[in-house]
Amino acid sequence: MEEHGTSATSAPRQGRAATAGWEALTETERSIAHLVSDGLTNRQVARRVSLSPHTVNYHLRAIFRKLGIGSRVEVARHITHSA
Incomplete structure (x- = not known):
């Protein structure tokens, strides 16, 4: 019961989405x-891309899911390795 829900949300997803x-x-x-990799906050990013901070957070969660990561630091690390 609890075990199933806990394990699914406690770590970044690693399946098909991460490999994309x-x-x-x-x-x-x-x-x-x-x-984000430049160190901007969600509020600062929102001003730059003309979105609300809430929408930036939504996109950031999608980025985490698609890259199979779980933090802003990992976003920066991923960009550094991709360049």
């Missing part, structure tokens, strides 16, 4: 990923 990688990101997600 950078190519799976939309242009908006790529822009947000670059700004």
Whole structure:
């Protein structure tokens, strides 16, 4: 019961979504990923891309899911290794 729900949400997903990688990101997600990797907060990113901080957070969660990662630091690391 609890075990199933806990394990599914406690770690980044690693299946098919993680293998899609950078190519799976939309242009908006790529822009947000670059700004996040530069150290900007969600509020700062939102101002730069003319979105609400809530929408930036939504895109950031999608980036995490698609890349199979779980933090802003890992976004920056991924961009550094992809360049």
